Amino acid sequence: MEGLKNDTSGQWILLSGLAIAIALVTIAVLLNQANLNGYYSADTAIGFPKDDIRELKLQTHEVAGIAADIAYSENQTSNQSIDVGLSTVMDSYNEQVQVLYAAHGEFVDVEYMKYTRENNSTNNSIGQVWVNVTFLNADTSYSSKPEIIEVGP
Structure with missing residues (x-):
């Protein structure tokens, strides 16, 4: 029995087992963190409203x-100035778009600025x-000032 008290060779086995267990726990935690980081990165890219902004600009x-x-x-028919006509139609469009996007929790503002004539035009x-386009939601702020739109023939 006295020989078992002095035999310390089992302590190395226990110490190496403890070291391996700590290493496995550390590796498991690191792999779990890598999976979570990949998920959140992909979720952030999907959450960016690039399609909403692109659709707003196209419309x-x-x-x-x-x-x-x-x-x-x-x-041509009623002698109303072009600037007044453009302003009226674009203001109406802005009101309608604000209502539609507000239903999704987003703020949109399409502000008519001015127009320019064609360079080679005699008529x-x-x-x-020229319009200012603003898009805001809880995460994203987009502003295009000015957005110059070619509307010539």
């Missing part, structure tokens, strides 16, 4: 072209429409 380009046609035709047709 604004389409409406600016239509507004330019309406303003130009009203100028005073509209070449560009």
